[in-house]
Amino acid sequence: MNMAVHPDHRGRGLIKLVSAPVYDAVKAVGGVMGLGFSNAVGVKVDRHSKGYGYQVIGQMRPSFHLLGGHPTDGLTLHDHFPTAPLCIDAHPPTGWHFAKTEAYLRTRYGAHPFRRYQYGVWQKAGQVLGVVVYRRASLLGMPTAAVLEVVGGDSAGLIARWSATMRGRGVWVAHLLSTPSAAVRRTFGATLAPVVARTPSYLTIKPLSDGLPTAAWSLATWDFVGGDVL
Secondary structure, eight states: OOOOOGGGGGTTTTTHHHHHHHHHHHHHHOOEEEEEEHHHHHHHHHHHTTTTTTEEEEEOOOEEEOOOOOOOOEEESSSOOOOSSSSOSOOSSSBOOOOOOOOIIIIIIIISSSOEEHHHHHHTTTTTEEEEEEEEETTTTTTEEEEEEEESOOHHHHHHHHHHHHHHHHOEEEEEEEEETTTHHHHSSOOSSSSOSSSEEEEEEOOSOOOOOOGGGOOBBBBBBBBOOO
């Protein structure tokens, strides 16, 4: 859910008025929290809008990784989400994370109303074994891929194939924005250099029920890649 209020109409509690029925509906089907991204300006707004209820868990960590490797068969690049069935284990191995079902992935990326993503698709015998969702970017003038999602039962094999394919297309660097313990950070390997975010992003929580586990408030427990604020 992404909301903004025109400056002429701020200070009237309109966001709370619009969002309250949405959170009620989420709670009715068993939801226990709202999870969001926020930049520094958004965090400042959250802190001054107590009724909105989002609290910072911690700052997402940016990292840059050099791409390379030897090209292998099976991975192709596309500008549309694959239509073939996704035969993948789309759940990170550890930590708190979204339940990334095929329906979620198709809705989140393939059916987005205005964002356009690109996809590295590992396919064999008509079945999709893994997908890397990314957007083209630039780092100091170098072509860069901002990675938003890596899903597949063999993440290491998927990333190796995607990295080699991207390098062959002239893209040398991958950018990740993730929680510190996200498994994909380890799979990509060491960063090129320590990174200080010029425009920091934060993971935030809005509790929707009492008794939210303590672990939910620790950034170290989250296995999360993203930062592509809708």
